[in-house]
Amino acid sequence: MSTNIQGERMEDEQHLLSGRSSKGPSASCKLIVALAILIPTALLLAALAAIAVLSVRITHLQATSSSNSQTNVCTSPSCIKLASNVLQFMNTSVDPCQDFYNYSCGGWEAANVIPSGYGSWGLFNELNQRNNIAIKKLLDGMKLSDVDAVKLARKLYESCMDTDGLTAKGAEPIRNLLSLTGGWDLVGVMNSSAPQWSLFSADFRSSKSYGNDGFFSFGISVNDKNSSQYIPVLSQSGLTLPSPDSYTDPSAANVTIPALKQFIVSILSLINNTNGGTGAAAAGSGFEQVADQIIDLETSLAEIFVSNVALRDPQATYNLYNLTELANSTLWTQFNWTQYILESFKAAQLGDIGSDDIVINVRTPSYFKNLSLVYINYNESVLENYFKWHLVLQYIEYLGNQFLSPYYQYTTSVLGSGKTERYLTCVSSLEDIVPMTVSRLYTDYVLAPGTKGNISEMVSQIKTAFQERLSKNTFLDSVTKQRSIWKVGNISQMIAYPDEISDNNYLLNKSASVVQASGQYFMSAVNHVINGNTENLQKLGKPVVKTEWEIAPTVVNAYYEPLYNEFVFLEGILNSPFFDAGWPDYFKYGAFGVVAGHELTHGFDDQGQQYNQDGVLTPWWTNTSVAKFKNKTKCFVEQYSQYSMFGYHINGELTQGENIADNGGVKTAFQAYKNVAGTTTPPSLPSVDLNPDQLFFVAFGQVWCSLFSPQFIASNLKTNPHSPGPYRVIGALSNSEEFSSTFKCADNTRMNPSKKCDLW
Structure with a gap:
């Protein structure tokens, strides 16, 4: 902060x-x-x-x-x-x-x-x-x-x-990375040993550990009301464009949305190695439709994002839930928070942590409540493409x-x-x-x-x-x-x-x-x-440095x-x-x-x-x-x-x-x-x-x-x-x-x- x-x-x-x-x-x-x-x-x-x-x-x-x-x-x-x-x-x-x-x-x-x-x-x-x-x-x-x-x-x-x-x-490096997180059939990266992609799969959690910021960010921060203690924090995330206004303000979107679409299509084409690896979409590739679907989903997220001004209020962004309360709450009800959080801690070699011992600060509860309504409008294919895109996005500069x-x-x-x-x-x-x-x-x-x-x-x-x-x-x-x-x-x-x-x-x-x-x-x-x-x-459970x-x-x-x-x-x-x-x-x-x-x-x-x-x-x-x-x-x-x-x-x-x-x-x-x-x-x-x-x-x-x-x-x-x-x-x-x-x-x-x- x-x-x-x-x-x-x-x-x-x-x-x-x-x-x-x-x-x-x-x-x-x-x-x-x-x-x-x-x-x-x-x-x-x-x-x-x-x-x-x-x-x-x-x-x-x-x-x-x-x-x-x-x-x-x-x-x-x-x-x-x-x-x-x-x-x-x-x-x-x-x-x-x-x-x-x-x-x-x-x-x-x-x-x-x-x-x-x-x-x-x-x-x-x-x-x-x-x-x-x-x-x-x-x-x-x-x-x-x-x-x-x-x-x-x-x-x-x-x-x-x-x-x-x-x-x-x-595209070899990014294709290898995609293979490690379950593959991506859309661009021809197959992983036959991986189960079908879903938000509840190990591959989803794995992709988050690789920096995928789709839908939410999760990590450890200092407890605002006890600065000697670390605490898990959940917050909104998952837009490619720099701000919600880039999607929702027509004067901005007239420039940003076409640029984003071309960007997505070019990158998908390169990963798929279509059209000689030039980044131009091959006829019938379907990448333009996929780009439209990703942008539509991100626009829906932008509409429920908490504003940057509202995020400046530290009292409003301090909302504690224990893991049981989070699981029984109205915050993105379709997602298994308990499974995701416990498996994330286990993967980080934190050992067995009882769910009753975990208290989480949800910085943007209104976003997660509305996310339940956004989520039901998109099928598994669109969701997979969105999350795989956000994994790829983290590494394009490399x-x-x-x-x-x-x-x-x-x-x-x-x-x-x-x-x-x-x-x-x-x-x-x-x-x-x-x-x-x-x-x-x-x-x-x-x-x-x-x-x-x-x-x-x-x-x-x-x-x-x-x-x-x-x-x-x-x-x-x-x-x-x-x-x-x-x-x-x-x-x-x-x-x-x-x-x-x-x-x-x-x-x-x-x-x-x-x-x-x-x-x-x-x-x-x-x-x-x-x-x-x-x-x-x-850092969880350790003294604050x-x-x-x-x-x-x-x-x-x-x-x-x-x-x-x-x-x-x-x-x-x-x-x-x-x-x-x-x-x-x-x-x-x-x-x-x-x-x-x-x-x-x-x-x-x-x-x-x-x-x-x-x-x-x-x-x-x-x-x-x-x-x-x-x-x-x-x-x-x-x-x-x-x-x-x-x-x-x-x-x-x-x-x-x-x-x-x-x-x-x-x-x-x-x-x-x-x-x-x-x-x-x-x-x-x-x-x-x-x-x-x-x-x-x-x-x-x-x-x-x-x-x-x-x-x-x-x-x-x-x-x-x-x-x-x-x-x-x-x-x-x-x-x-x-x-x-x-x-x-x-x-x-x-x-x-x-x-x-x-x-x-």
């Missing part, structure tokens, strides 16, 4: 300072660390010359003049490079009091385009790409001193990069070019993003399959020494600043205020990477159970899914986990544009400090506020404080719902947690920076006619420099709990008194409206 700063994984272009972490079975939650740059004297002189030219672009606005005499100037290589970037990114012809995003990022937008294969592009992506290039170079070069886990990782990387070899195998071509055609039509350079796919796969080995490489050769300590000190300052703001809060009563201050003091943190990555045996044990000795890409992916599901189920890293450390992201009252700052994000140890404090706090403040504020957003200092979902505020809090959050919902891009409006309810965190993050980080600065005047940047306070806000604004395609926005706004970058800047700063004072914005200008949303 964790909340991250960006949204989702970078390759899906939907993550960063967000909502919930990946501690649970349905968890889904990257940026970039640059290699150290040594700038010789000639390059320093060239950079200074470039800055001198760029500084001519600065328009001296009386309202924003810094009156900076440039007598105390930072001339280190880090500051010179930073000043150059700041000036290039800005558009100083824009009034910062009218559009601070464009003022901060207009130059960057004019100099950039969205690369092929992407639906959006920004500084997050640039950092992610720099990180991936660094990892690629490390994987490309074999060293005799490499530990065994790194050698395995290299074999896996080489197998992934061998697209000719993957293409030559054709096949050859003939499969990737229709896959990227589909994602381009539906998501606005498609094929990128192969090494990016392979590095991302390694981060999924062997994340700690990749982290070992990155930590040893890329991460700047001392980063952990620097970040830890900044995080400590952020926590102090938030506590100070709480102590001055005017809407919380004294009891709630004190409890909230305690909660901040009780927040734990994990920074950069786990210490275990220095243990060679630990790395080898984590890798050898997944990666085959030959590094076979497809089967390593399969092993990763099976082992992950088995390890997840084996709160120091588990649920996201690869090299991902460009940060997140807060309310169940643990913990925030995590991954090493992938600990570099420019977020952090450089050589930057002045105002820029470090305007960039990374806001990230830290954002994650801390998640502990007090519409979801995090419901969890106490021990991560327990329980009423711990007084009713009076809760009522005032809810009344204040309405302002953010109304504010952000007014923003739109390409004619698509932001969903203020879906994004309210992230919007609250953005607002609290900026205010907290600004106070932390002022606390650190004290009465001293920090050094300015060369040729940048802005004072330190102004540069704090520029640092925040430039983190979110980004470009979007209409297709990406149309899909993204339906599922992503984060607002697009421009409105993360405009929304948060138009609520900031500190911003409007710093830039001397007149009353009732766009960035200084009379009505401001204020919470933390």
